[in-house]
Amino acid sequence: MDLQYMISILPEFLRVIPITMLVVVVSAVFGFLLSVPVAGIRIRKVPVLNLITDLYISFTRSIPILLQLFLFFFGIPVLLQLLGFDVTNISAMTAAIVCLIIYNGAYMSEVIRPAYLAIEKGQHEAAESLGYTRFQKLTKIIIPQMTPIALPGLGNAIIHLIHDSSLVFAIGVVDIMGLATIISSGSFGMQQVEVFLTVAFIYWGISFASEQIIRYLERRKKRVLNRTGYEMKEEAEYNV
């Protein structure tokens, strides 16, 4: 074990952390935005669209994320050409982000949907009986009660996303993991353990930091939960 070597390659890794963070943040934000209408369609069982979202969720759940990355990287240009756009290839980064957005849209919708369904029918009816519009009912009554229920699941989704993002190197994105493979092949496979151990520590650090943020939000939301009387485990468990 060459500790000095590990320290010497650390700055290089710090340089690519923003790339991993970019992939994670953009995928999380837009994945969440996508998950809202998907959950809405499934909750309201909108004809036809419901069938499509069922297929979509089944697809993203059943196919390994690595395979999905390849499908998107090679598939998007083909699809765009079929639609008449003159594109021969797209950047690995774009493919990776599109893929993870779509993956998280499905995953997070399955967090939001049960949170919505956990709210008693009486809460809806009380608001409706007072003449709230659907939008007013959702924003003032339903979503504030859903948030603390959905938070642990969304936190888990983000931790998973951080881990999944380490696979984007496979289609050529130079993120933390991508850099690790480059360095390790550059040193002719000599100090593999040191390289990957460094990477492991970096992921640990990122996950730990994210977990702290989520725990903080959760503590705030737990107060809301105590008041509303919905049950939640003392501490949500994350698989970091």
Place this chain on the structure above:
Amino acid sequence: MLNLRNLNLSFHGNKVLEDIDLEVKKGEVVTLIGPSGTGKTSLLRCINLLEKPDSGFISLGGLDYDFSSIDKKETLNLRRKTAMVFQQYNLFKNKTAIENVMDAQMVVQKKSKKEAYEKSMEELKRVGLEAKVDAYPNQLSGGQQQRVSIARALAVEPEVILFDEPTSALDPELVGEVLKSIEEVAKSGMTIILVTHEMSFAQDISDKVVFMDKGQVAESGRPEQIFKESDNARTQQFLNKFYAAAQ
């Protein structure tokens, strides 16, 4: 003031309400009684469109709507002229007692926070809960929650308040305080439609009692007519069963 004509409601092809006519005058207390499953609650829920009737007409405080063609906007208009007190209270769990009473005033009626607060304090005092304004529903007893819910209904100044078995979910020792609040509301001149199994209360408080059976209005009239002088066989059967059970 409130007028229902030829109201029909069915669930999945099963007729629940058949050809209901109901007239409620301003300031009247009308009580719906009858065996379980005869559509009393459903009828109440038709008035604010929590159930959508298949057909029929409603007039309420100057609005005239045909249930078979009622749209979103008309539904909202109708709901904003009514308020409901639910069996399970249904207070907004994420809001304190006073926020529960204030919210609809600000969100739906667009009142200022100050106005809504003052009105809410007034109504909470009326139901005797001024000491509990900052408590969350979870921290209140069933009786207290139901009284907050009555204050919430009063605060929007509806044309009519619909009480859906307001004491059925309560522990027996809490029933009295809620009935007292309802009585208070009735005395203030508010128009009330009440579904209840509290027969003696119904007899005392009502201006009109409607006995429903199998989705139809079997009989209606002044309380003493229904409770004492009814010659309707089904009414008698129901009341006899009820009194036998009470003893």
